[in-house]
Amino acid sequence: MANSIECGKEAAKHFAFAEGYRNLNHGSFGTFPTTIRDQLRHFQDQTEAKPDSFIRYAYPKLLDKSREVVAKYLNAPVETCVYIPNATTGINTVLRNLVYKQADVIIYFATIYGACEKSVSYITETTPAESYKIDSTKFTYPISDQRICQLFEEAIGSVKAAGKTPKLAIFDTIVSLPGVRMPFEALTALCKQHNVLSCIDAAHGIGHISLNLTTLDPDFFFSNCHKWLHVPRGCAVFYVPVRNQHLIRSTLPTSHGFAPLPIDGAGKVINNPMPPSGKSQYVSNFEYVGTLDGSPYICIPAALEWRSRLTWEGLRGEEAVMGYTRHLVVEAGKRVALRLGTEVLENEEGTLGKCNFANVLLPLKFSEIAGGDAGEAVRVAQWIAKVLVEEYETFIAIIVYADAWWVRLSGQVYLTVEDFVWGADVLREVCGRVVKGEWQQ
């Protein structure tokens, strides 16, 4: 195929990294090929060429087309899919719209993303809702999927036993740090079984693992397209099945599309600058949420088209992208662990690594270096991260987890095993410097 791009060194030419920079942490902020950059700029130029014409008239059509494409990709009805800037907005939209009664409980796991936990805290401070955290006293990775599900059911049981109502459960498709896959399908099914609303933080989801939202059937689901779908920041898809859309009254922030409850039968007529459309009230509500550069949202068709050109070992498109990145990161984990004389984080069944991350232990003795002080340990991690950026032209996510330091390697179509072999050597060197005490200066 004339247009095809082989994963690895060939695909790397399509990206705009600084020369010599090795992007080993795709998972945090993602990136996109120059073809998509050009598409983004094309839309931005069209906007400045005729601002009102583009934003009011042309854009809504492009947005709908993009929604159709992403809905098809996720196997979801188009009326369930809208765009928001990022997953954090997604969790806040759900949490802040739900109406909580005394004794309503939000259940979540210790591995929840930091900003999401902060959002839950804010809700428990400002509404009657309480939270129940399945925390690190109950589990630490590695752990089996079975055990996670067990802990989840136990949590629901505990909440009920205390005379409270488990209202909402929040869990990830793939945890951020460490980067491990969760048994989210089973957890969603358990939510249904126990009548708990399921809210899936799939920040790491679309374009990363196969998803079928019709089969999965969560109550709320959002996923960052700018992480793994080669779409510019900020763009996330927000899925809410029609049965739950009445629960999400307002966008975040509230904007033109909000339909106030009618008072005395007659609603107010409030000027809405957007031309009228024939879509559902829910979809219209999310069409325009405060002035933003909406160009990333309409880059999905181009991103999927670009991805369809990728090849690897006879595979093409999504299969090639997902096959290659998985294969690469598994190899990467092995090589780095070997070089460092440590291990990859994995459970007995081998399910944690079914994603584009490999978490490798650093050869640093926690008690010796940090003296058991969590604050010190975090400072070590921050020092390592800074040194990687300032001296080695790379970045790798480093976390303190279970009294150890781990690196989270991200696989990607523009990387090869050689990048991770190089990374391993760098980490060896940097760990040596930590042991020498350089981080304390």
Next chain:
Amino acid sequence: MVLKPTQPSSAGGEIEKMESIECGKEVVKQFSFGDGYRNLNHGSYGTYPLPIRSVLRHYQDEAEARPDKFIRYDYPKLLDESRAAVAKYLNAPVSTCVYITNATTGLNTVLRNLVYETGDVIIYFATIYGACEKSIDYITETTPAESRKIEYTYPISDQTLCDLFEEAISATKAAGKVPKLAIFDTIVSLPGVRMPFEALTALSHQHGLLSCIDGAHGIGHIPLDLTALDPDFFFSNCHKWLHVPRACAVFYVPERNQHLLRSTLPTSHGFAPLPKGSEAVINNPMPPSGKSAYITNFEYVATLDNSPYLCIPAALEWRSRLSWQGKKGEEAIMAYTIHLAREAGKTVSSILSTEVMENKEGTLSHCNFANVRLPLASSAVAGSDRGKAVRVAQWMEKVLVEEYNTFIAIIFYEGAWWVRLSSQVYLTVEDFEWAAGMLKTVCERVEAGEWEQ
């Protein structure tokens, strides 16, 4: 080898090397409008010149060149530089200024953070921006707060407006309630008229209300001195009148009120939960900084392309290059645009044989808008059907875009159709002469019933 954040040397150099540019026909070359497109509605979405696009793209390229390095390490420093520049521009302490995406987010941040008790009332004016009214509705639905809307029609004198405001406050108190927050604009969106916001702020202070100023149309449009003004909350879209790309707004909150805003919107890494004894440290991916908790909270609010926030220094630099009749920079821009708006209003109303919306004291038009009535008899065209009247306005707007390669905001207000003309540094009187002729023709087509087909 320490890699420092790179300044946009080529783009910054481009602006530095600029000779002065006279407002009008010369400036338009700096913009990137489509062939022949006349942008007569700058007020809705703003736009920015090509040198600023270069700066924007520079930062976007830096972000893709080394994503983590730029976002985690370089961006916060550049953001602080930008905050310092905008704080200076507004004569506000830098500790009070953060960036958010837009004014709607600003209002929602204030409304949703405040804690309301039964009897608390939010007072606002009938001319409030649509999305802001919706936001208040959402708050009154979901919290104990109530709202009180001050109804009035233009034209009206500043004095009367202030009197109505004081009456609303008294009436609220007389009903045994607490006027907690007042929301008002610097410049109303539609119609585009200036409000006596300085006086309203002073009255808010006097009567013990929190003042929340929607300055969506503010920064870069009219001179602002936030120290002198001293509102309780203030936000203004930089992407409207400051020649900064979308989306970017400055959010000003004096230190005395920062404790009232616990959370950003959405809540993100910087939120500090109330202490509940000893708890695990929640992982925050951003490197630690030495700034206040409030500033840090707004530094990173979920993943976005925040490059527009970094463009303020370059935008101010570019604006400083503009000239008009011997004036330079901000003085030139504001004098030119207000002068042009007045000329535009006169010209268009003269050609249409109608009038410009103005009060007796002539204060409504102290801004870059001119609102001109269209020569259409509403009773003949739409009967008393407001829905029809709105459809007429929508039809006209669509025709402008599809056939005349322009856009003008058209509203149905108090029984008549009005156009809101936006003046700008890239426009001249000739643009508005052309507009008048075009509007005349479109009105004739409305009268001929074309809009109903």
